[in-house]
Amino acid sequence: MQGQEAAGATPTPRPEKSSAGAECCQLVQGPIIVGAGPSGLAVAATLSRHAVPFTVLERSDGIADLWTNRTYDRLRLHLPKVFCELPHARFPADFPTYPSKHDFLRYLRSYAARFGVSPLFGRTVTRARFDAAAALWRVTAVSAADGGRATEYASPWLVVATGENAEVVVPRVKGMERFDGEVLHSSAYRSGERFKGRRVLVVGCGNSGMEMCLDLCEHGAKPFMSVRSGVHVLPREMFGSSTFGIAMSLLKWLPIKVVDWLLLLVARLVLGDTEKHGLRRPKLGPLEIKNITGKSPVLDVGAWSLIKSGNIKIVPEVESFSGNGARFVDGNEMAFDAVICATGYRSNVPSWLKDGELFTEDGKAKAQQQQQPSNQWRGPNNGLYCVGFSGRGLLGAGADALRAAADIAGRWQEWVAAAPGPKISSSV
Numbered sequence: 001m002q003g004q005e006a007a008g009a010t011p012t013p014r015p016e017k018s019s020a021g022a023e024c025c026q027l028v029q030g031p032i033i034v035g036a037g038p039s040g041l042a043v044a045a046t047l048s049r050h051a052v053p054f055t056v057l058e059r060s061d062g063i064a065d066l067w068t069n070r071t072y073d074r075l076r077l078h079l080p081k082v083f084c085e086l087p088h089a090r091f092p093a094d095f096p097t098y099p100s101k102h103d104f105l106r107y108l109r110s111y112a113a114r115f116g117v118s119p120l121f122g123r124t125v126t127r128a129r130f131d132a133a134a135a136l137w138r139v140t141a142v143s144a145a146d147g148g149r150a151t152e153y154a155s156p157w158l159v160v161a162t163g164e165n166a167e168v169v170v171p172r173v174k175g176m177e178r179f180d181g182e183v184l185h186s187s188a189y190r191s192g193e194r195f196k197g198r199r200v201l202v203v204g205c206g207n208s209g210m211e212m213c214l215d216l217c218e219h220g221a222k223p224f225m226s227v228r229s230g231v232h233v234l235p236r237e238m239f240g241s242s243t244f245g246i247a248m249s250l251l252k253w254l255p256i257k258v259v260d261w262l263l264l265l266v267a268r269l270v271l272g273d274t275e276k277h278g279l280r281r282p283k284l285g286p287l288e289i290k291n292i293t294g295k296s297p298v299l300d301v302g303a304w305s306l307i308k309s310g311n312i313k314i315v316p317e318v319e320s321f322s323g324n325g326a327r328f329v330d331g332n333e334m335a336f337d338a339v340i341c342a343t344g345y346r347s348n349v350p351s352w353l354k355d356g357e358l359f360t361e362d363g364k365a366k367a368q369q370q371q372q373p374s375n376q377w378r379g380p381n382n383g384l385y386c387v388g389f390s391g392r393g394l395l396g397a398g399a400d401a402l403r404a405a406a407d408i409a410g411r412w413q414e415w416v417a418a419a420p421g422p423k424i425s426s427s428v
Contacts, residue, residue: 025138026154028055030047031156032137034056034128034162035160035163035388036056036062036063036064036119037063037161038388039163040119040387041108041115042087042387043385045086047409050405055120057123057125057139058122060122067101067104072215073191075100075101080097080244081095081098085398086108086111086401089111123141123142123151124143127139130158134154135383137158137384156383156415157384159408160389161388163388164345167345168187169343169344170343174320174321179322181324182338184339185343186209186342192219192220193219195216195337196220197222198221200339201315205226205227205228205298206231207296208342210300213312214301214302217311224313226315227280227317229282231282232267232286232289234263234300236299236300247259259287260284260286271304277308293391315328316328316332347362357380358384359386377400383411386404
């Protein structure tokens with residue numbers, strides 16, 4: 001398995017019987033990491049520096065599937081690069097402050113190569129359960145390349161790194177199946193070029209929905225954005241510095257409610273009253289909402305000026321669809337040529353992780369919902385870890401990866417010391 005070369009000779013474990021449905025079982029060296037996105041790569045890289053072997057299982061055919069295959073062309077990191085670096089590697093100095101999608105993918109591929117992370121691609125994990133009698137996590141993965149052959153991997157440690165954005169969320173709206181135009185999720189949107197001259201309804205007003213409306217407008221389409229609930233829109237920069245960076249600095253000295261008040265005061269001075277144009281602000285402040293729900297405020301990259309000018313039109317929540325358009329909750333009806341659901345993603349952890357106590361039924365980290373981010377990365381002493389579920393983006397995923405890898409490294413060294421056979425060097 002991956003990482004053995006760096007770790008040196010390891011004790012040879014005895015084979016284990018596979019669970020029902022798996023054709024064979026492999027007792028791997030070191031932890032099993034599920035997911036080869038930024039979170040999984042960060043854990044693997046840190047384990048590599050601790051000289052701990054690992055096995056990464058990834059269902060797609062490459063690293064960072066979300067960024068590679070399910071993001072629009074104009075996407076850039078919404079935060080400055082200094083807040084988006086993975087552990088042990090800075091962004092290249094020539095990268096812009098807000099790296100593009102392609103810049104970020106180049107960084108991730110270089111990161112994987114630098115730390116020798118070579119995932120087992122095309123392995124879709126269908127089940128993971130803790131075998132208390134053997135003190136092992138048993139992870140069943142199906143390989144599409146092998147005709148759906150199932151293999152069970154076993155290890156004392158399991159790292160869940162599939163992230164909060166594993167599966168698309170499409171709203172169930174009455175009559176959507178009767179709409180004659182094109183309906184797609186934002187994961188299938190690449191550019192507004194092919195929508196030129198068309199009336200497009202974008203359902204959702206988060207960062208993706210806002211930026212896709214901007215892109216549609218710039219390509220000559222006529223975008224309408226459906227807003228269901230309140231949303232905080234903040235300028236991406238204030239006083240020549242990133243809004244996020246300013247907020248992080250203020251939080252070191254001031255309570256979160258005070259920082260929210262200051263952010264909203266400046267936002268009103270810079271942007272004006274968003275409610276006049278149909279974007280009602282929630283009662284709670286942007287950072288407080290982020291802290292409680294994980295939902296980020298919108299950082300404006302140009303859409304707001306087009307909303308004020310009327311080039312992007314705000315409409316209410318959709319009540320139902322008809323053959324040629326939509327009816328809104330205020331009773332108005334409009335015709336559209338296409339509908340884009342910018343309604344986000346969800347975790348898929350509950351569909352395959354069994355016997356775990358880290359996650360809720362909807363795939364959220366329990367500790368994150370209970371506002372205990374310092375504890376959310378580790379399970380109840382059964383070798384289970386999660387990385388990338390803190391609701392704090394890449395910065396939070398990196399911090400969780402460092403904690404999880406250090407904890408695993410300590411347990412790995414204890415296991416090696418107690419096992420028969422040649423010992424592993426613990427040098428980095």
